[in-house]
Structures are given as C-alpha cells and as structure tokens.
Amino acid sequence: MDKHRRRARRDGRAGRAAKSLVVMDEGMAVCADSLRPKLAHAAPHVVTISHWNVEWLFDGRQDPSKSPYADCGEPCADKHLERIAAGLKNTVLNMANDGGRRVADIVHLAEVEDEQVLERLRDKLGDQSYKPLFVKGRDTSTGQDVAILSRVPVLGSPTRTDERSQIPLSGSGCGSGSAGSLSTGVSKNVVARFDLQKYRVTVVGAHLKAFPTQQQSCMQREGQAAVLADVVRGEISSGNEVIVLGDLNDFDGAIMDANDNQPTSRVLKMLKDVDNDGMDELENVMARLPKNERYTAWYDRNGDNEFDRSSTREISAIDHILVSKQLARYIVDVTFYHSIDPTSVSDHFPMSVTFDFEAGGDAKSPPASAASSESSPPSSSSTTSQPAKGGGGLWSSAGASKASTLAFALFVGSAVALLARVIF
Ligand SMILES: [Ca+2]
Ligand SMILES: [Ca+2]
Numbered sequence: 001m002d003k004h005r006r007r008a009r010r011d012g013r014a015g016r017a018a019k020s021l022v023v024m025d026e027g028m029a030v031c032a033d034s035l036r037p038k039l040a041h042a043a044p045h046v047v048t049i050s051h052w053n054v055e056w057l058f059d060g061r062q063d064p065s066k067s068p069y070a071d072c073g074e075p076c077a078d079k080h081l082e083r084i085a086a087g088l089k090n091t092v093l094n095m096a097n098d099g100g101r102r103v104a105d106i107v108h109l110a111e112v113e114d115e116q117v118l119e120r121l122r123d124k125l126g127d128q129s130y131k132p133l134f135v136k137g138r139d140t141s142t143g144q145d146v147a148i149l150s151r152v153p154v155l156g157s158p159t160r161t162d163e164r165s166q167i168p169l170s171g172s173g174c175g176s177g178s179a180g181s182l183s184t185g186v187s188k189n190v191v192a193r194f195d196l197q198k199y200r201v202t203v204v205g206a207h208l209k210a211f212p213t214q215q216q217s218c219m220q221r222e223g224q225a226a227v228l229a230d231v232v233r234g235e236i237s238s239g240n241e242v243i244v245l246g247d248l249n250d251f252d253g254a255i256m257d258a259n260d261n262q263p264t265s266r267v268l269k270m271l272k273d274v275d276n277d278g279m280d281e282l283e284n285v286m287a288r289l290p291k292n293e294r295y296t297a298w299y300d301r302n303g304d305n306e307f308d309r310s311s312t313r314e315i316s317a318i319d320h321i322l323v324s325k326q327l328a329r330y331i332v333d334v335t336f337y338h339s340i341d342p343t344s345v346s347d348h349f350p351m352s353v354t355f356d357f358e359a360g361g362d363a364k365s366p367p368a369s370a371a372s373s374e375s376s377p378p379s380s381s382s383t384t385s386q387p388a389k390g391g392g393g394l395w396s397s398a399g400a401s402k403a404s405t406l407a408f409a410l411f412v413g414s415a416v417a418l419l420a421r422v423i424f
C-alpha cells in the first residue's frame with residue numbers, strides 16, 4: 001500500500017504532466033488505432049483472449065479508503081485510467097503484435113469499479129467496437145469487480161454465479177485451523193458465452209481471494225474453486241468449450257512459475273480437473289511458455305518500491321488462463337507482457353492466448369518438457385490430499401459425508417441441477 005500512496009502523491013504533484021509514467025509510445029498507439037481493421041460482427045478465425053488485473057481502476061469519487069487513489073481523488077484516478085489504457089494499447093491491443101493477429105478480441109479485467117469506469121476505459125482506448133460486458137459483483141469490502149471488453153458479440157447477456165461452497169473442504173492442504181467462515185461464494189466473477197468459429201465457448205472470469213498461502217484465504221479460495229468447477233462442469237455438460245481466466249491468487253503446483261512458487265491449496269488442480277477423476281479438462285496455457293517467462297504479478301517483497309528484473313524473488317504467476325482441451329488444440333501463441341512497469345502502471349502483467357481455428361487443430365500440445373517433467377504433482381501430498389467426493393457436491397466440506405460410492409450419481413445429479421439452474 002505504501003507503493004500506492006507514493007504513486008498517488010506523485011500523481012497529485014505531477015498532475016497532467018506525468019507523461020513519463022506512461023510506458024507506451026503514445027504516437028505509436030494513435031497510429032495503431034488508425035490502422036486497426038474494422039472487424040465484421042463475427043469471430044475471426046484468429047481469436048485472442050487476454051486478462052489483466054488493472055489494480056484499482058476506479059473513478060476517484062467516494063472510493064473505499066483501501067484504494068490508493070481515495071485520498072487524491074479524481075485527478076489520480078484519471079491518471080491511472082490513462083496509464084491502463086496506454087498499457088493495454090502497448091501490450092494486448094498493440095497492432096505491432098504479429099501484424100495485428102495477436103490484438104485481443106476479448107479482454108478480461110480485474111479490479112474495475114463499475115460499468116461507468118469500464119466505459120470510460122473503452123472510450124479512452126478509442127475503439128467503439130469493444131463492448132463493455134459487466135455484471136455487478138458482491139465484493140462490498142473493496143467494491144472491485146471483474147469485467148470484459150469484447151469485440152466478439154456476446155451471446156445473450158453476461159451473467160455470474162452466486163452459488164456457494166461450504167468450507168473448509170476436506171483434505172485441504174491450507175493448514176489446520178478455522179476457515180474463518182462456514183461457506184463462501186465467488187464475489188467477483190463473470191460468465192459470458194461466445195461463438196468462436198464452430199465452438200460455443202463459455203468464458204468464466206474471476207478474481208479470487210488474495211494471499212496465496214495465508215491459511216484462511218487458502219481455504220476460502222478452495223471453496224471458490226469448487227463453485228467455479230461446478231460452473232465449468234455444467235458448461236462442459238452442455239457441450240460448450242470453456243476458458244477460465246483471471247487473478248486466481250494462487251500457484252499451479254504442476255507447472256512451476258519463474259520463482260518456483262508452490263501452492264498450499266488445490267485451487268489450480270480443482271479448476272483444471274473439474275470432475276476430480278485425475279484427468280485435466282482444462283489446460284493452463286502457461287505450460288507453453290519457457291519457465292523464465294512464467295510470471296504475472298509483482299510483489300514488493302523488500303518494500304523498496306523497486307522491481308528488480310534480474311531477480312525472481314518478487315515475481316509469481318497467480319493470474320491464469322485455463323483452456324478446455326478441444327480449444328487448446330488451436331493455440332498458436334501465449335504471451336505474458338512483461339514490458340509493463342509494475343511500479344507505475346499495475347502490479348500485474350497482461351497476458352494473452354491466441355487461437356487460430358484454421359491452423360489444423362492438432363499437434364498443439366504443450367511442450368513435452370512441460371507435460372512430462374512438470375505436470376507431476378510436486379509431492380505425495382497432492383495424491384493424499386485428493387478432495388473427497390460426495391457430500392453436497394464434488395468437493396465436500398470437512399465433516400461432510402464421504403459417500404464416495406455415490407460420487408458418480410451425485411456428479412450426474414449436480415450436472416442435471418446445474419443445467420437447470422445455470423444461466424441463460
Ligand atoms: Ca467511486
Ligand atoms: Ca463495484
């Protein structure tokens with residue numbers, strides 16, 4: 001938070017002259033905008049989907065005191081909005097990316113205040129072909145929401161899940177002690193469906209509870225993962241492909257990030273193997289990157305407000321894009337954009353995955369090294385801590401019935417229930 005306060009004060013002093021904080025080349029962006037092709041209202045055969053935690057993209061008016069711009073107000077919030085717009089134009093929306101092939105069609109954002117701020121961001125980007133998709137969430141503590149800008153038409157209206165999970169889940173590796181509450185929902189999530197070529201794709205965006213290894217947060221996040229896994233199973237049962245993306249605030253124990261961070265939770269495992277049968281339904285696209293590029297966030301561990309690019313101590317991969325296996329066959333590119341200055345723009349880095357639906361759709365598996373040497377669970381605890389089946393859902397809470405022989409029946413039952421209640 002010190003970093004935020006310093007930034008806010010600096011913005012307050014510098015006001016509109018703080019151009020040097022912007023990481024992009026403004027001239028290039030204007031040029032890029034004028035070159036942006038006008039897309040037909042249908043998904044092109046090359047589709048890029050991106051995610052970025054834009055760190056308190058608020059309007060500076062009556063913002064929660066946790067916001068770094070609460071004190072300085074609108075001038076600082078406006079400055080931050082400009083930085084984020086510039087950051088987007090310089091990364092996931094940069095026409096220089098592969099001749100425009102990798103310009104994002106669907107951008108998921110975390111830490112957006114509301115629909116009005118989302119619209120202001122879109123207007124700042126200067127491209128009205130991106131439509132704001134927003135469903136107000138339930139994080140009353142921060143007021144933060146997740147949101148989507150999309151130039152692919154959404155099917156119906158975007159929605160969200162308000163389901164809850166009991167916590168802690170049995171077999172949790174989060175640690176002993178209280179979960180701090182009896183149940184949890186996913187306060188920040190969005191569910192939107194798109195037709196991407198011949199596939200109906202459900203995009204599930206989320207921002208999960210912060211603090212990867214803190215015990216109660218870990219337990220809550222596992223409950224949140226159980227809720228999202230329910231949604232994913234329902235969508236797959238409906239015949240849809242699925243992309244789960246966002247700030248999941250947790251590490252993937254099967255794919256080491258650049259700093260070898262290990263999760264204590266099973267959040268990523270649960271979101272990849274959504275029916276807990278030992279086979280992943282979703283692939284983490286990070287596996288396709290070399291290990292030294294696998295980081296999405298900066299944490300100023302030594303509190304010096306400096307990001308030391310020569311060290312891995314302050315970086316981690318806690319944002320993720322998980323893609324169902326059928327879609328994953330079409331992945332032609334994965335990029336984490338590390339050009340962003342995390343000390344002045346956002347403490348997270350933007351990320352993209354690009355699909356080419358005319359590129360064959362086969363032989364696009366992650367590198368063998370990622371699959372073989374790194375997809376093994378890091379320790380025996382991964383197998384011993386398998387979540388118990390039964391109870392009220394696929395992942396039961398501690399103390400709930402462990403009627404594993406009923407697991408299949410319950411799975412079918414929950415899938416039918418999901419079909420009935422999930423969305424549209
Ligand atoms: Ca506000
Ligand atoms: Ca809000």
Ligand SMILES: [Ca+2]
Pocket residue numbers: 272273274275276277278279280281
């Ligand atoms: Ca599975």
Ligand SMILES: [Ca+2]
Pocket residue numbers: 300301302303304305306307308314
């Ligand atoms: Ca530092």
